[in-house]
Amino acid sequence: MSSRISSLQDMILREEYTGENRCVPCTIVNLLIAVGLSMIAGWIQVELGVAVLVGSILLIYFRGYLVPGTPTLTKRYLPNRVLAAFDKGPESHDETEWETLEKLEAYRENRVDAESFLQEIGAIEPCNMDTEVCFTSNFNERLWEELDTLKTENTETDPAEGNKQLETGLSEGTFTIEIETISAIYDTSPSSIRVEERDYPAVRAGRRIRKWPSEEALAIDAALYRALETLSPRWDQVPLKQRVEILRELRGLVRQCPGCGGAVGADESVVESCCATYDVVAVQCLDCGAHLLEKDPEKSDEGDGGFNP
Known part of the structure; x- marks a missing residue:
C-alpha cells in the first residue's frame, strides 16, 4: 500500500514548482481558488465541498x-509591489548573517572598506583616468591561472558523484568546481553542500540556497576566491555577507568571457524568476550571452561590497 502511495506521489510531484522553487503568490492565488471551488461544491453537498478543498x-x-x-497569470496581472514582497529575482540572496549579537559584533570587527582593502592587497587599482577600478595585471594573471585549473576535459560523470563536485558544461570545455571551494566561500562544511536541480547553477549551503546567473559566473566566483586567498590571509576573515558581495562586484570587472573567450559588456536585459520578470543591467559575454552579473538598475550602488565597477 505504501509503495502505491509513493508511486502516486512521484507521478503528481512537480519539484520545479515546489519546495525552494515554490511561487508563493501562485500558491496564495490557487488556495483562494480552491476555497471558492469548495464553497460552490459545498453549496451542492457539504461532503463534496470538503472533498474538493x-x-x-x-x-x-x-x-x-x-x-x-498560474505563474504566467500572476506575472501578468499581479502588481509588481505584490510580487516583490515574495520574490527577489534569480540572483538575489538573503545574506543576513547576524542572527545573534555575537555575529553582529564579529561583523563589526572584521568588516573592511572593500575598495581600500582590495587595493591594499593588490587586487584592484584605479584606471580610466581614475574614474573606475580594474584588476591589477598581477591579480588578473592569478585569476586566469585559477580559471585554467578549473577547466577539465568533457567526461561522463557518475550521477552518484554529483555532490562531490559541481560540473558546469560549456561549449569550450567543462569547469569543475570542487565542493570544498564552495563550502569555503560560504563558511560551511562540504557535507552540508547539496547541488540543486535548476536551470541555473545553485547549491544549498547549510540552510540557504546560493545561486549564480550562469555557469561562467560560478566559475569566476570560485577562481576569484582562490586567487584572493593567495594575496592575503585576512581575506578569509572578512565577514561572509561582505565577502560574497565583494565576489559579485569583482565579477563585474572581468573583461573576457571564461567560457567562449569573447568580450564582456553591459546591457539592459529582462530576466525571469519563478514569479515575475525583472529589468536588470547585465554584465554578460557578448558572444555567447552568458550573464556574469545582474544588477537592479535602480539599486546598482547598494550593498556592503563598497565599490561599484
Missing part, C-alpha cells in the same frame, strides 16, 4: 498549483 490543497502542495498557467 482537501483534494485541491493536496494538488497545490505536491504540484505547486491547482490551475495550470
Whole structure:
C-alpha cells in the first residue's frame, strides 16, 4: 500500500514548482481558488465541498498549483509591489548573517572598506583616468591561472558523484568546481553542500540556497576566491555577507568571457524568476550571452561590497 502511495506521489510531484522553487503568490492565488471551488461544491453537498478543498490543497502542495498557467497569470496581472514582497529575482540572496549579537559584533570587527582593502592587497587599482577600478595585471594573471585549473576535459560523470563536485558544461570545455571551494566561500562544511536541480547553477549551503546567473559566473566566483586567498590571509576573515558581495562586484570587472573567450559588456536585459520578470543591467559575454552579473538598475550602488565597477 505504501509503495502505491509513493508511486502516486512521484507521478503528481512537480519539484520545479515546489519546495525552494515554490511561487508563493501562485500558491496564495490557487488556495483562494480552491476555497471558492469548495464553497460552490459545498453549496451542492457539504461532503463534496470538503472533498474538493482537501483534494485541491493536496494538488497545490505536491504540484505547486491547482490551475495550470498560474505563474504566467500572476506575472501578468499581479502588481509588481505584490510580487516583490515574495520574490527577489534569480540572483538575489538573503545574506543576513547576524542572527545573534555575537555575529553582529564579529561583523563589526572584521568588516573592511572593500575598495581600500582590495587595493591594499593588490587586487584592484584605479584606471580610466581614475574614474573606475580594474584588476591589477598581477591579480588578473592569478585569476586566469585559477580559471585554467578549473577547466577539465568533457567526461561522463557518475550521477552518484554529483555532490562531490559541481560540473558546469560549456561549449569550450567543462569547469569543475570542487565542493570544498564552495563550502569555503560560504563558511560551511562540504557535507552540508547539496547541488540543486535548476536551470541555473545553485547549491544549498547549510540552510540557504546560493545561486549564480550562469555557469561562467560560478566559475569566476570560485577562481576569484582562490586567487584572493593567495594575496592575503585576512581575506578569509572578512565577514561572509561582505565577502560574497565583494565576489559579485569583482565579477563585474572581468573583461573576457571564461567560457567562449569573447568580450564582456553591459546591457539592459529582462530576466525571469519563478514569479515575475525583472529589468536588470547585465554584465554578460557578448558572444555567447552568458550573464556574469545582474544588477537592479535602480539599486546598482547598494550593498556592503563598497565599490561599484
